[in-house]
Amino acid sequence: MTIPTASTPSQPGALRRGEKWFETPDVASFIHRAFTKAMGYDDDDLKRPVIGICNTFSELNHCNHNLRALAEAVKRGVLQEGGLPLEFPTISIGEVFVSPTSMFFRNLAAMDTEEMIRGQPLDGVVLLAGCDKTTPAQLMGAASADVPAIMVTSGPMLNGRYEGQDLGACTDCRRYWTEYRAGTVTKETMSQLEDNLARSEGHCMVMGTASTMAACAEALGMMLPGGASIPAPDSRRLRFAAASGRQAVRLAREGIRPSQIMTPAAFENAIRVLHALGGSTNAVVHLPAIAGRLGIKLPLDLFDSLSRTTPWLANLRPSGRYQMEQFFEAGGVPVLMKELEGLLHGDALTVTGLTVSENLSMVEPVGNREAASQRRVREVISSREEPLDAEGGLAIVRGTLAPDGAVIKTVAASAHLQKHRGRALVFSSPEELQAAADDLDLDVTPDDILVLQNAGPVGAPGMPEIGNLPIPRKLLRQGVRDMVRISDARMSGTAFGTIILHVAPESAVGGPLAAVRTGDIIELDVEARRLDLMVEPAEIARRLAERVVAPAPFRRGYGKLFVEHVMQAPDGCDFDFLLGDPDDAISAARMGRDLRT
Numbered sequence: 283m284t285i286p287t288a289s290t291p292s293q294p295g296a297l298r299r300g301e302k303w304f305e306t307p308d309v310a311s312f313i314h315r316a317f318t319k320a321m322g323y324d325d326d327d328l329k330r331p332v333i334g335i336c337n338t339f340s341e342l343n344h345c346n347h348n349l350r351a352l353a354e355a356v357k358r359g360v361l362q363e364g365g366l367p368l369e370f371p372t373i374s375i376g377e378v379f380v381s382p383t384s385m386f387f388r389n390l391a392a393m394d395t396e397e398m399i400r401g402q403p404l405d406g407v408v409l410l411a412g413c414d415k416t417t418p419a420q421l422m423g424a425a426s427a428d429v430p431a432i433m434v435t436s437g438p439m440l441n442g443r444y445e446g447q448d449l450g451a452c453t454d455c456r457r458y459w460t461e462y463r464a465g466t467v468t469k470e471t472m473s474q475l476e477d478n479l480a481r482s483e484g485h486c487m488v489m490g491t492a493s494t495m496a497a498c499a500e501a502l503g504m505m506l507p508g509g510a511s512i513p514a515p516d517s518r519r520l521r522f523a524a525a526s527g528r529q530a531v532r533l534a535r536e537g538i539r540p541s542q543i544m545t546p547a548a549f550e551n552a553i554r555v556l557h558a559l560g561g562s563t564n565a566v567v568h569l570p571a572i573a574g575r576l577g578i579k580l581p582l583d584l585f586d587s588l589s590r591t592t593p594w595l596a597n598l599r600p601s602g603r604y605q606m607e608q609f610f611e612a613g614g615v616p617v618l619m620k621e622l623e624g625l626l627h628g629d630a631l632t633v634t635g636l637t638v639s640e641n642l643s644m645v646e647p648v649g650n651r652e653a654a655s656q657r658r659v660r661e662v663i664s665s666r667e668e669p670l671d672a673e674g675g676l677a678i679v680r681g682t683l684a685p686d687g688a689v690i691k692t693v694a695a696s697a698h699l700q701k702h703r704g705r706a707l708v709f710s711s712p713e714e715l716q717a718a719a720d721d722l723d724l725d726v727t728p729d730d731i732l733v734l735q736n737a738g739p740v741g742a743p744g745m746p747e748i749g750n751l752p753i754p755r756k757l758l759r760q761g762v763r764d765m766v767r768i769s770d771a772r773m774s775g776t777a778f779g780t781i782i783l784h785v786a787p788e789s790a791v792g793g794p795l796a797a798v799r800t801g802d803i804i805e806l807d808v809e810a811r812r813l814d815l816m817v818e819p820a821e822i823a824r825r826l827a828e829r830v831v832a833p834a835p836f837r838r839g840y841g842k843l844f845v846e847h848v849m850q851a852p853d854g855c856d857f858d859f860l861l862g863d864p865d866d867a868i869s870a871a872r873m874g875r876d877l878r879t
């Protein structure tokens with residue numbers, strides 16, 4: 283694997299941030315030098331660009347468990363290029379372990395990342411992420427701190443294996459659990475699956491949220507080309523980490539900042555890659571949040587218009603057939619971007635120091651390869667001429683039920699349900715839904731539409747990944763495996779079904795979702811991009827006026843901060859006070875001040 287980087291030798295740039303800490307003739311620098319020497323560093327070390335390694339390693343985050351080893355490889359690369367690597371920890375969010383939901387803590391992690399980059403003597407930083415929320419959180423924080431930065435992710439797990447078949451986390455967790463609930467899979471099989479699903483370190487190995495956000499980081503230009511899909515235990519990931527360490531030093535010397543890389547053009551490139559991958563709906567929340575830190579708006583209509591003009595190319599689960607190991611072998615994001623080249627902004631700058639076009643000029647077109655190689659690639663990454671679908675993987679729907687929009691992953695939905703009219707079956711909490719879902723006497727038919735309220739950013743709080751509402755057991759036993767489901771929640775990128783998510787405004791802040799009652803008729807038409815509650819507007823308004831507002835869930839602490847400041851899904855669920863404002867002279871002055879304490 284060849285990783286392109288700028289060919290021009292890097293030159294020392296303006297005054298390093300580290301120099302302010304170590305080389306000014308005052309007592310503060312004296313103290314900084316003395317205490318840094320306490321760790322065994324000498325004067326030669328202190329003259330080098332300081333490269334922070336922002337590490338989200340945690341033993342409570344299995345997806346990021348290999349980041350210690352990757353940090354050592356990054357350090358080797360930083361030293362090779364003449365920098366001083368200094369590793370520091372930030373919050374780590376393990377998707378399956380954190381309560382009440384990982385999304386509740388993404389902004390906290392982003393704040394931690396931002397302030398620790400800004401508050402320490404770093405000339406550049408390597409961001410080590412992996413599990414779903416750690417990648418966007420680090421990009422959000424790095425965008426706000428705007429110190430030269432490069433990302434290295436943990437990489438996907440190896441494919442799980444069971445009775446000759448590949449298993450994918452957590453697409454197969456859900457698939458087999460549904461069958462277990464339906465009574466078609468035994469407890470013994472579930473026990474064997476549990477032992478065979480997750481074979482190695484790394485993040486989920488289907489095109490779930492972690493894989494999607496890693497690919498988006500690469501498409502944004504914040505990761506060296508090819509890095510998103512290298513399997514976590516593959517030695518090439520260690521070599522990639524070392525190369526990233528070397529490149530971090532060059533970025534620091536050249537002063538190339540995230541704000542120069544993550545431009546509106548770069549975000550459009552990332553959205554096109556998202557659609558071509560059939561990637562996770564969660565990117566529709568995370569990308570606006572990252573962009574918002576730089577004062578860039580990514581309206582839902584932009585996602586939709588780019589979906590209309592971007593072909594779906596990657597045959598990856600949960601929408602397709604293959605997993606990240608095969609995607610890596612097919613060439614990964616660089617080959618996918620090569621296919622999309624005419625649709626991308628080629629002049630966008632990347633962490634290589636080169637533009638997207640310059641990076642892609644080093645990728646051999648699939649059509650130029652020998653026939654067997656072409657066939658292998660085309661199994662996983664289709665050509666633009668013969669895509670899996672002419673349009674991208676996600677669509678935005680609007681209407682009287684979602685005036686500010688909602689998201690559906692069309693490539694993971696049943697075609698026959700994407701135009702559907704049905705009776706609403708409404709639940710006001712996940713607990714209520716779960717109890718009903720196991721009730722074999724539930725009044726439900728396959729044509730009904732399951733609706734869950736109070737699962738949005740404020741209502742849950744934290745917008746948990748519960749949008750793939752469980753199919754009632756009664757229907758499972760009849761062989762039903764999909765039905766239309768609607769909520770203001772998110773959904774795991776590894777999940778699938780005809781599922782409308784992120785309904786905005788959410789029910790807890792008075793969106794029309796709060797007005798839906800069991801028996802109402804809902805119409806979904808994905809092609810027309812419509813989602814409507816077939817109830818008179820005056821009646822919807824009357825029901826909303828009578829709505830009983832739930833008491834605030836928190837009286838103190840981070841929870842109080844969260845519910846008072848979290849924005850709605852179309853704005854990325856960031857805190858309103860963290861948005862970037864290019865006209866904010868006070869913050870700009872703060873960013874430029876001498877930050878020593």
Ligand code: FES
Nearest residue numbers: 345413485486492
């Ligand atoms: Fe971390 Fe799936 S649990 S990526």
